Amino acid sequence: MNAPLAKTRPELVCPAGTPAAFRTAVEAGADAIYCGFRDETNARNFPGLNFDRSELAQSIRFAHDHGTKVLVAINTFPRAGATALWHKAVADAEDAGADAVILADLGLVAHAAVKHPNLRRHLSVQAAASNPDAIRFWVETFGIRRVVLPRILSVAEIAAINAEITCETEVFVFGGLCVMAEGRCSLSSHATGKSPNMQGVCSPPSHVVYKEEGDDLVAKLGAYTIDRTPKGVAAPYPTLCKGRFTAGTYQGHVFEDPVSLDAAMLIPPLVDAGVTAFKIEGRQRSRAYTQAVVAAFRKAVDDHLAGRPIAADMTRRLAEGQTTTAGAYKKTWR
Template identity: 60%
Template sequence: MASNLTNIPQSMELVCPAGTPAALKAAVDAGAHSVYCGFRNETNARNFPGLNFSVKELRDGVRYAHQRGTNVLVAVNTFARAGDVGIWTKAVDDIAACGADAIIAADLAVLDYAHKNHPQVRLHLSVQAAAATPEAINFYAQTFGVQRVVLPRVMSVEEIEKLNKEISVETEVFVFGGLCVMTEGRCALSSYATGKSPNLTGVCSPPGDVSYDEEGDKLYARLGGFTIDGFEAGENAGYPTLCKGRFNANDETSYLFEDPVSLNAAALLPRLRAAGVTALKIEGRQRGKAYISQVVKAFRQAVDVLDAGGNAEAEVSAMLNAMTEGGRETTGAYKKIWR
């Protein structure tokens, strides 16, 4: 049986992104309780050029983190290809050999392999599994010994509280960063535009299919040749993710699915703690170490202040103001005032 994560004196664990070894060090040094990362291949859902870890880099990263009391969680959270599961099982073996603290997985085959071959390593259910019901989560817990589930960003705080009363595993929720408005693991929008998706190839709206074109005074962001958005001079730009595009429909131009805003649930930390949430996840493995350092410091301060009986919402929001997509933020589905 896998052990509990150690070195978490706070009431809630802060789980922080690390797209590179430098970002891992930045997150650890800024006060992350845990960092999460992935290998430089299609086994993880952030398979972007120049990002991620080699096996040696992971081994070194685990050593650096453990020496400073930080846990390392490694994502193998894409869905394995039928008849070609070799790189997924090798990734699981490598994680165990590197001494990482947990594997974050979504695919049944990967979960089964990890559970049978490395029962000493904790298993976390990735958000890519889109498990949001007690029935689904309890199945994963009973079948594969999953100890934590990362919840999709489509649930309200009330729903999370109710869920926590009906499951035996820990819950981890996203509190800051890019906001996936779909139920993760089940979105095929990127596939329609580019033939690639986070679920199978580890990339949503892959950068190789992205172009930014200046036309007159406007900047157009395109994905796979489709115009996703246009920005006036001086207007903040955004990444052309299909679900955050601005389109013409019924003679009106608007964001059809959701505005390109970042999630910031700093104001909801007390309610998330009361709802029984174990861990707070910061999105952004594709972001740089300057961003990582600032966001981790802000949220670590928020968690520390919360544990001391205070509320650091205003300070945290000021610290994070410049770090959000489109320069704007939302509490997402947690408050259900969201479109």
């Protein structure tokens, strides 16, 4: 009788918004870390986050000493007349020893392919490539080695895509969800004039205001009141998509409930679907969050590979609203 086929080991790709969180993710068992520069070239351009050039080089050396890869996210869309900043980011990532860059803009991908042919190129979820034809275009034209799939696909759809393409695929397994097509959000830019897909800031802190009104804490983004929280209740992060509004007779979360994606229990079918890498969202989160989530998913992946059952609800306490969902992976509404 033939021996059973060995299970493919998926890569666990983990977030790091600071050098301290970076070290924490490495020590918690990440196979790869993704991070970005401290400027508008990456889609988590918040004050107090990200890496300067020296910090990135030091962090990459630390990661490589521990057998961990580093993927640098340069995943915003360059402003007209300012492409030099994005070109420099790609060059600096390569000089620092990055294992790959994560890119979204077609022009920037083309630049990297020509000017940095030996630097591995991954396609960001911001590029919203979600079918075989689109993915083949990126692979055949620009040598993309991995595509991060948008969070709109079922497991069966991912398996069908993998059957038709030659590059690796990476999917999100934990963290925040987005109600918009990835890379196409205009809510924050409508309210603040700053685009999360260009300047890298969704709900920029400079435009967030909190004030007390009676017994409520009111959150405003620009000119818009987006939430009203009673005293003693934890205030959610002030994004328009998760705000509470009045629509006709309904009052509440019009766009999206505060909930986190948790696909830990779907690791077995995602492996069977041919997924190469599992990605955790949360570069803006704390070191404690990083340690807990990375350790939990390290154990989940290892348990699956060893034939052990995966424990349910490992990370519910870290989810938005203490609530989790499998998102589009199951598409139970169909």
